[in-house]
Amino acid sequence: MVREITIGQYYDEESVIHRLDPRVKLVATLVYIISIFVVNTYIGYIFVALFLGVCVALSKVPVKYIVKGLRPVMIILLITILFNMLLTPGEILWKFGIFRISKEGLKAGATMALRLTLLITGSSLMTLTTTPNNLTDAMERLLRPLSKIKVPVHEIAMMMSIALRFIPILLEETDIIMKAQMARGADFESGNIIKRAKALVPLLVPLFVSAFRRANDLAMAMEARCYRGGEGRTKMKPLKYVSRDYIAYAIVWLYLAGCIAMRIFM
Amino acid sequence: MSMTLDHVNCIYSADTNHSVHALKDICLTINDGEFIGLIGHTGCGKSTLVQHLNGLLKPTSGQILFDGEDINAKGYDRKALRGKVGLVFQYPEHQLFEADVFSDVCFGPTNLGLDRKEVELRAYEALKSVGVDDDDFYNSPFELSGGQKRRVAIAGVLAMKPQILILDEPTAGLDPQGRVEILELISHLHRDEHMTIILVSHSMDDVADYAERLIVMEHGSIVYDDVPGEVFKNVRELERMDLGVPEVTYIMRAIRRIGYDVDDTTTKVDDAVEQILGLYRDKNRKQDI
Numbered sequence: 001m002v003r004e005i006t007i008g009q010y011y012d013e014e015s016v017i018h019r020l021d022p023r024v025k026l027v028a029t030l031v032y033i034i035s036i037f038v039v040n041t042y043i044g045y046i047f048v049a050l051f052l053g054v055c056v057a058l059s060k061v062p063v064k065y066i067v068k069g070l071r072p073v074m075i076i077l078l079i080t081i082l083f084n085m086l087l088t089p090g091e092i093l094w095k096f097g098i099f100r101i102s103k104e105g106l107k108a109g110a111t112m113a114l115r116l117t118l119l120i121t122g123s124s125l126m127t128l129t130t131t132p133n134n135l136t137d138a139m140e141r142l143l144r145p146l147s148k149i150k151v152p153v154h155e156i157a158m159m160m161s162i163a164l165r166f167i168p169i170l171l172e173e174t175d176i177i178m179k180a181q182m183a184r185g186a187d188f189e190s191g192n193i194i195k196r197a198k199a200l201v202p203l204l205v206p207l208f209v210s211a212f213r214r215a216n217d218l219a220m221a222m223e224a225r226c227y228r229g230g231e232g233r234t235k236m237k238p239l240k241y242v243s244r245d246y247i248a249y250a251i252v253w254l255y256l257a258g259c260i261a262m263r264i265f266m
Numbered sequence: 267m268s269m270t271l272d273h274v275n276c277i278y279s280a281d282t283n284h285s286v287h288a289l290k291d292i293c294l295t296i297n298d299g300e301f302i303g304l305i306g307h308t309g310c311g312k313s314t315l316v317q318h319l320n321g322l323l324k325p326t327s328g329q330i331l332f333d334g335e336d337i338n339a340k341g342y343d344r345k346a347l348r349g350k351v352g353l354v355f356q357y358p359e360h361q362l363f364e365a366d367v368f369s370d371v372c373f374g375p376t377n378l379g380l381d382r383k384e385v386e387l388r389a390y391e392a393l394k395s396v397g398v399d400d401d402d403f404y405n406s407p408f409e410l411s412g413g414q415k416r417r418v419a420i421a422g423v424l425a426m427k428p429q430i431l432i433l434d435e436p437t438a439g440l441d442p443q444g445r446v447e448i449l450e451l452i453s454h455l456h457r458d459e460h461m462t463i464i465l466v467s468h469s470m471d472d473v474a475d476y477a478e479r480l481i482v483m484e485h486g487s488i489v490y491d492d493v494p495g496e497v498f499k500n501v502r503e504l505e506r507m508d509l510g511v512p513e514v515t516y517i518m519r520a521i522r523r524i525g526y527d528v529d530d531t532t533t534k535v536d537d538a539v540e541q542i543l544g545l546y547r548d549k550n551r552k553q554d555i
Contacts (some may be wrong), residue, residue, distance in 0.1 A: 013283060065282055173360075179322045180361040183353040184422055185345055185377030202373065205363035209408065 009168060011128040017059035018129045021245040022138035028252045029126045035259040036118050044262045045114060051255055052122055059129050069124050070117070077113050084109035132164035141239055154229055162218070170211060177206050269296040269319060269351070269430065274328035276314055276486075288314040289325070290486040296430065296464070301456045303473030303494070304466045306483035307508055312466050313356075315483070316432045319464075320344075320351040349378045352428030356435040358419035362407040367398065367418050370407050374426040385425075392425035393418070395459075396451055413444030417451070424455075430462040431455060437472055449476060474498075474512035474533040482509070495531045514538045521545075 017025070032051070039048055056063065090104030127135070140157035147153045178188060181202045188199050276289035288311045296302065296319075306312045317323040318330055321337050321344040330337050337347055355361060364370035371389040380388070393403065396417040402410065407418055416436060423431065433452065437445040453476045456463045467473055473480065473494075480497045482490040484507050490497045498504070498511045501519075510516075512533055519530040521542070528541045 011282070062282065176355065177360045179317065180355040181373075182322060183320060183348055183355065184361065184374035185348055185426065186373075187345065187377070202361075202363045206360055210359060 009127065010131050011061050011065065013060045013129075015058060015060040015129070016244070017055060017125075019244070020129075020248055021239055021241055022130050022134040023142055023239060023241075024245045024248045024252075025126050025130055026135070026138045026142060028248065029123055031252050031256050032122045033119060035256055036115050036122075038256075038259045038263050040263060041266055043266065044259065045118075047258065047262065048118055052118060052125070055125060056121075059125060061125070061128050066121060066124065066128070069128075070120060073116075073120055077116055080116060081109040081113050084112050132161055136161035136164065137235070137239055154231075154233070158229075166211075166214070169214070170207070173210055174203065174207060177203055180206075268298055268333070270294070270331040271318070272329045272331065274318060274325045274330060276311075276318065276323065277326045280326065288486050289318070292328070292486075292488060294481070294488065294491070296462065298429075299456075299460055299462055301453075301463045301476060301478045302465065303477030303480045304464055304483065305468065305470065305473060305480060305509060307468060310483045311486040312483050313434055314486075316353060316434060316464065316466055319430070319432060320348045320353050322348075322353070345377070349374075349426040350428055351430045351432065352423040352426055353432045354420050354423045354434065354436065356438055358407075358415040361419055361422060362415060365406060366404045367407050367410070368393070368403045370418060371421045371425050374422050378426055388425045388427065389421070392421040395424065395455070396421045397447075411444075413440055413447060416440065416444075416448060420448075420451070428461070430464065432464040432466070434466045435468070436465070437467065437469070445472075452476065468509070470498075470504075470509055470512045474514070475535065482507070494533045498531055498533055 032048075035051075036048055039045060056066065085101055085105045085108075086099055088102055088105030088108050090102035092100050092102050093106065094101040130138075136157045139160060140153055143151070143153045143156070178186075182188070186199060186202055188196070188203070191199070271292050271294040274289055274292040274294075275287070278286040278288055292315065304312050304316070314323065318325055321330075321342075324338055332347060332351070335342065337344065362370055364373065368386075368389055371392055372385050375385040375388045398414065398417055398421065402414065407415060410418065420433070420436070431452075436448050436452065440448060449472065452463060452465060455461045456476075465473055465477060477494060480490065480492060480494050481488055482497060482504070489503070489507075490500065498515050501511055501515075504510055514535050515531065515533055518528050518532045518538055518541070521528050522530045526545055528545065529537075532538045532541065
């Protein structure tokens with residue numbers, strides 16, 4: 001059940017994308033997200049989708065696996081489409097009671113859905129190909145200039161990496177607790193919304209208890225090893241750019257330039 | 267009320283590069299009133315196997331029959347099945363959630379749709395049978411000791427009056443005293459309440475004293491399925507699997523090696539004591555003559 005959630009999980013594989021410096025991937029993802037909102041024509045979206053498709057192919061992550069990860073956000077997508085469709089004023093195509101579907105709404109809904117799908121697939125490709133540790137390392141390096149103005153960059157990165165580290169653990173724990181309660185006849189899947197919310201209590205209480213216990217243990221273990229934050233701390237594996245990273249940067253900037261050019265000239 | 271597994275396979279994350287073949291073609295029959303010890307190293311698939319028995323996991327292929335009915339068939343009442351095939355998970359922390367012990371034990375029978383009176387009666391009986399004091403009934407389950415928590419967790423499943431009781435590593439993390447108490451409790455449920463027991467463990471010493479049948483698993487397959495005495499004859503193989511044989515069997519083998527005639531497949535401490543005392547009696551008799 002819970003195991004099916006793949007968003008934010010790392011997919012281990014040997015590929016060019018996996019080997020790229022995490023900073024490149026982080027910047028590339030940001031650029032990619034910007035590009036989605038830069039383009040506004042069909043050809044533009046095809047270009048973006050093509051770029052994403054090439055990246056996915058290079059990453060060797062099975063398409064099936066990525067699509068499976070999209071499933072949980074389907075609900076959000078559907079709601080977006082629905083609201084855009086019903087609430088955008090314009091030329092009315094179809095009318096039923098208080099519901100009106102306009103041509104502009106239909107278009108806005110489709111665009112929104114397309115953008116969201118591209119956005120989620122793109123950013124999940126980053127987390128699928130980058131380990132949480134690498135990701136936070138990259139964050140820390142990219143944000144380092146901010147520490148000059150007293151932003152606790154290292155602490156933020158540490159919190160992020162702990163949070164990311166705990167996602168799979170808590171998911172697994174949720175799975176076990178759900179099973180343990182289902183073994184006692186708990187039912188998480190049927191009934192109305194109130195009944196379902198109530199059914200979550202036997203799941204949430206043990207989950208919170210264990211999360212707090214784990215947090216406590218971790219704090220204790222860090223304390224026991226004299227952890228004291230960022231200043232003067234060195235890395236075992238410092239991030240270092242190699243030639244493929246520069247090439248990747250070049251491709252990414254060219255891609256953004258292409259998107260902007262399309263917006264201006266088409 | 268027998269349970270049959272017919273060529274059951276289970277594959278996790280089937281369509282990815284980290285797929286795991288957790289169960290390989292398992293065929294198994296669990297008869298009424300048996301006490302089965304299910305042994306295997308961490309990750310051998312024993313927990314996966316028991317989660318199939320009450321329908322928590324669905325086999326990738328193969329069938330599981332309870333009373334001749336396929337439990338994964340459409341429309342089969344799996345909630346009722348979970349009342350009949352009780353599964354106690356390894357850590358009680360994973361299931362205790364209520365504000366007090368008594369209401370926590372009530373959770374299971376309430377889910378079965380019984381009326382309030384019957385629920386409370388069953389909860390009371392279950393708590394009594396696992397030996398929880400009346401004084402502890404209205405304490406928070408989170409304040410109990412490890413052994414007590416485990417008792418309450420077992421009571422939580424017992425209150426559903428299962429015919430088959432499966433316990434996943436019930437002695438993990440307990441001190442020696444707590445361990446013996448839990449094992450005694452399980453043995454009592456088998457002897458006096460005639461419950462079918464499946465005890466999952468990775469410790470031979472846990473199961474040797476009580477189980478009537480041993481199932482040894484490795485890499486998702488059943489390697490041995492026999493009475494303990496027969497299984498423990500394969501010392502070499504069991505040691506290769508990092509399981510070994512019970513301490514007492516090692517002692518009996520050592521005694522035999524130095525030339526005394528004892529049964530080196532003994533698995534129960536009481537039997538061993540009897541035999542060693544017998545040796546002394548023989549020796550004394552010879553000296554008298």
